[in-house]
Amino acid sequence: MVELTSLAxxxxxxxxxxxSPVEVTRYCLDRIARLDGRLRAFITVDADGALAAARRxxxxxxxxxxxxxxxxxxxxFKDLCAIGGLPTSCGTRARxxxxxxxxxxxxxxxxxxGGVNLGKLNMTELAMGALGDNPHHGHARNxxxxxxxxxxxxxxxxxxxxxxxxxxxxxxxxxxSIRLPAAFCGITGLKPTYGRVSRAGAMALSWSNDHIGPMAxxxxxxxxxxxxxxxxxxLDATASVHPVDDYVAAxxxxxxxxxxxxxxxxxxxxLTAEMQAAVRAAASVFGTLGARVEAVRLPDLQAVADVTGLxxxxxxxxxxxxxxxxxxxxxxxxxxxxxxxxxGVPAFDYLQALRLRARLAxxxxxxxxxxxDALVAPVIAEPAPPLSFAVEGDVQTIVERQGRFSRxxxxxxxxxxxxxxxxxxxxxxxxxxxxQLVGRPFxxxxxxxxxxxYQGATDWHRRVPALAA
Amino acid sequence: xxxxxxxxxxxxxxxxxIERLAGELSLAEEPARFAAALEDGAPRAGGPPAxxxxxxx
Numbered sequence: 001m002v003e004l005t006s007l008a009x010x011x012x013x014x015x016x017x018x019x020s021p022v023e024v025t026r027y028c029l030d031r032i033a034r035l036d037g038r039l040r041a042f043i044t045v046d047a048d049g050a051l052a053a054a055r056r057x058x059x060x061x062x063x064x065x066x067x068x069x070x071x072x073x074x075x076x077f078k079d080l081c082a083i084g085g086l087p088t089s090c091g092t093r094a095r096x097x098x099x100x101x102x103x104x105x106x107x108x109x110x111x112x113x114g115g116v117n118l119g120k121l122n123m124t125e126l127a128m129g130a131l132g133d134n135p136h137h138g139h140a141r142n143x144x145x146x147x148x149x150x151x152x153x154x155x156x157x158x159x160x161x162x163x164x165x166x167x168x169x170x171x172x173x174x175x176x177s178i179r180l181p182a183a184f185c186g187i188t189g190l191k192p193t194y195g196r197v198s199r200a201g202a203m204a205l206s207w208s209n210d211h212i213g214p215m216a217x218x219x220x221x222x223x224x225x226x227x228x229x230x231x232x233x234x235l236d237a238t239a240s241v242h243p244v245d246d247y248v249a250a251x252x253x254x255x256x257x258x259x260x261x262x263x264x265x266x267x268x269x270x271l272t273a274e275m276q277a278a279v280r281a282a283a284s285v286f287g288t289l290g291a292r293v294e295a296v297r298l299p300d301l302q303a304v305a306d307v308t309g310l311x312x313x314x315x316x317x318x319x320x321x322x323x324x325x326x327x328x329x330x331x332x333x334x335x336x337x338x339x340x341x342x343x344g345v346p347a348f349d350y351l352q353a354l355r356l357r358a359r360l361a362x363x364x365x366x367x368x369x370x371x372x373d374a375l376v377a378p379v380i381a382e383p384a385p386p387l388s389f390a391v392e393g394d395v396q397t398i399v400e401r402q403g404r405f406s407r408x409x410x411x412x413x414x415x416x417x418x419x420x421x422x423x424x425x426x427x428x429x430x431x432x433x434x435x436q437l438v439g440r441p442f443x444x445x446x447x448x449x450x451x452x453x454y455q456g457a458t459d460w461h462r463r464v465p466a467l468a469a
Numbered sequence: 470x471x472x473x474x475x476x477x478x479x480x481x482x483x484x485x486x487i488e489r490l491a492g493e494l495s496l497a498e499e500p501a502r503f504a505a506a507l508e509d510g511a512p513r514a515g516g517p518p519a520x521x522x523x524x525x526x
Binding site: 242303306344353359361362 | 470472475476477479480483484486487488490491494498499500501502503504505506507508509510511512
């Protein structure tokens with residue numbers, strides 16, 4: 001039996017007849033049945049649907065018909081992706097908060113490439129919050145330490161992949177919501193360039209800052225998933241028509257000679273000693289691979305974070321004003337406070353922020369990408385805190401704590417640039433450490449290549465949590 | 470500080486930052502230039518830039 005060491009390994013095993021789609025799907029469903037009662041990765045498990053799909057794919061494979069590179073691979077999707085026949089809670093108390101005329105484009109493309117849908121994954125309420133708690137569906141539990149946070153908002157995506165419940169998952173990232181759970185849970189997650197993956201059929205939190213992306217064990221897995229997900233979509237006017245690279249083919253391209261900038265300003269922002277050492281060690285690996293590693297000065301990222309935050313607050317409140325107005329008692333205190341804040345943003349300042357964002361992105365592109373090909377930066381300043389950190393204390397305290405964990409990720413949402421979160425060690429307490437690789441707009445190929453090379457030289461991504469049945 | 474006062478202070482801080490930064494904006498600046506910036510900043514067609522390239526965009 002193949003274990004879910006990587007999505008690519010599962011796909012290859014199926015293709016070579018070493019394991020069947022039904023066997024792999026049953027393996028995942030069995031792990032979900034045994035483990036998810038306490039991990040809380042899933043909101044909805046679609047066992048019947050998954051097995052039916054796996055049987056169809058198995059029959060097709062027996063006839064020599066292959067839908068794509070993900071044929072028979074079990075996947076799961078954040079519960080803000082509309083999928084026909086399944087409810088979409090978006091982490092709210094309502095069973096079916098979000099409906100769309102069409103299924104989520106990114107999900108559909110992964111299923112068209114042969115993926116099997118295991119179900120819908122836990123998340124923070126309305127995709128708000130960096131830590132992964134949820135008052136309605138149970139707090140997702142970090143597989144490395146169940147009393148610690150998973151990171152959010154794509155909490156279930158991080159847990160499902162880390163715990164081997166699914167080979168890959170979709171997450172969404174408005175201020176760090178793919179990269180944070182990837183880092184907290186010790187997996188790999190890619191926030192692509194803004195517009196690289198269609199947002200159609202997924203609940204929006206901020207149409208200007210939302211990104212949909214893959215979460216999996218490795219950079220190569222993320223490349224396989226992104227290959228299926230990326231590209232223009234008539235259902236999303238913000239989906240770019242920029243040509244889609246061959247991400248899988250680019251994985252093994254040269255690293256020698258690439259220039260890697262170390263974001264020293266971010267490394268100085270309150271990182272624990274072990275996190276700082278781990279990120280610096282990760283940067284040095286690229287040197288051993290032949291890249292030129294050098295410190296780089298960045299423009300003012302706090303300004304970018306503030307601009308991005310104001311845009312997200314304003315758009316999120318506009319989108320979800322009905323829930324806030326009609327059923328505020330259903331909302332958790334943190335979510336309600338964030339939505340109320342956004343209602344107070346004057347239109348004048350919202351529009352100024354959108355204008356500023358354009359200028360800040362141009363400045364960053366000119367000042368940074370003229371000097372280096374990719375950035376190494378921390379993704380979290382400290383490893384996953386205890387769950388009590390997310391749920392105990394007054395609203396002001398929780399808002400401040402949540403903000404602490406998105407300050408290193410949010411700027412790259414506003415800038416729209418691709419950012420890949422990778423595991424790079426463990427704390428003394430056994431919690432995952434992580435860093436992010438940031439690249440030029442639409443240059444996911446280089447970011448994934450560097451991530452793949454890093455994972456070829458290290459084994460952090462191969463470590464799995466010990467989970468007793 | 471009450472929750473309401475905290476939110477008011479947070480909003481005032483955010484708005485203050487935006488208004489300070491926006492003072493430097495040119496009249497030509499508009500939101501749609503963000504998507505154009507991403508396109509302009511992308512590697513040229515035909516794939517990623519050559520290793521070590523120094524193409525200023």
